[in-house]
Amino acid sequence: MRKHFFAIFIAALILALSVYLFAEKEDNKMTKEKNEKVIALPAPREKGALSLEECIRKRRSVRDFAPRKLAMDEVSQLLWSAQGITDESRNFRAAPSAGALYPLEIYLVKEDGLFHYMPKGHKIEQLAEKDLRPALAQAAYGQSSVAEASADIVICAVYERVSAKYREKGIRYTDMEAGHAAQNLHLQAVSLGLASVPIGAFAEEAAAKILSLPRDCKPIYIISIGEPKK
Ligand SMILES: Cc1cc2nc3c(=O)[nH]c(=O)nc-3n(C[C@H](O)[C@H](O)[C@H](O)COP(=O)(O)O)c2cc1C
Structure with missing residues (x-):
């Protein structure tokens, strides 16, 4: 009887250890995969x-935009202008x-995929590798500027963050902030020798689906940016 109990105890111990080691391996794999997709952006410049x-x-x-990819320093500058941290303290x-x-949460849609801007540390995380601009253009009722732009910056809102404090004024305050x-x-694009168009006409739910946004994160404005076609 005692022998049996000991054997069961050892078997249970081995099983528990295997489950723990497997879970840890998977966790490490996921962390690694996640880290691999985080890209540090070059520091933004303060002179134009x-x-x-x-x-x-x-x-x-x-x-109407020329077909051209944005350089990483242009991506950095644009995202910084929208939501970059300007007072570290x-x-x-x-x-x-x-x-x-x-x-606000800022998403970047360009030829090599979908990215989410992380103001802290001035980084982007890659969420998809597919070019989602054509699908986003469809969600914008076929507006070709969305598909042609070098990048579409999608300004999204988590209204609850503001409504929790400012109640019924939360939506208005958040929409105003998106305008800022x-x-x-728009102005940063001009400073970089680029141009832009604000896109308000798009199907919100379709855009949210294309970007696989979290449920509480609503796309409210698309800013299509690129080099003007000559
Ligand atoms: C809230 C808002 C939504 C807009 N939506 C669109 C749009 O969906 N598509 C578009 O081509 N232009 C859009 N525009 C751009 C306006 O058409 C444009 O600003 C206007 O014609 C004035 O031209 P300007 O921006 O060159 O000064 C939008 C502008 C604003 C402010």
């Missing part, structure tokens, strides 16, 4: 070729935010 006034003066909605960002609650981030993007 044009003055702010020139950028405001030159900004125009452009809907308080983690305040480039665009103002009601109550500094930061309800969008305008920064």
Whole structure:
């Protein structure tokens, strides 16, 4: 009897150890895979070729783009202008935010996939490797500028972050904040010698599905950016 008990105990111990080792291996694999997809962006610069006034003066909605990929420093600069951290001591960002609650999440859609911007550490995480611009253009009722752009920056909102504090004003505050981030993007694009168009006309649910957004994260604005076609 005692012998049996000992054998069962050893078998249970081996089983538990195997389960633990397997789970840890899978966990390591997932962490590694996740880490492999996080890309550190080059530091943004704080001087441009044009003055702010020139950028405001030159900004125009452009809907025809030349086929060209964005360089990593252009991606860095654009994402920084939208939501980059500009006050490290308080983690305040480039665009103002009601109550500094930061309800916006920025997604980048370009030829080599889908990326999510992480303001802390100025990084992007790759979420998909497929070019989702054509599908996003379909969700935008076939607007060709969305498919032709070098990048579509999708400004998404987690309204609850603001509504929890500001109740019925939360939606309005969040939409206003998206406008701030969008305008920064438009002006930054001009400063980089690029152009942009704001896209408000798109089917929200279709876009959310294409980007596989979390349920509480709503796409509210697409900023299509590229080099104007000559
Ligand atoms: C909230 C909003 C939504 C817009 N949606 C679209 C759109 O879906 N497609 C488009 O081509 N332009 C869109 N536009 C751009 C306007 O058509 C454009 O700003 C307007 O014609 C003035 O031209 P400008 O941007 O060159 O000054 C939108 C602009 C705003 C502010």
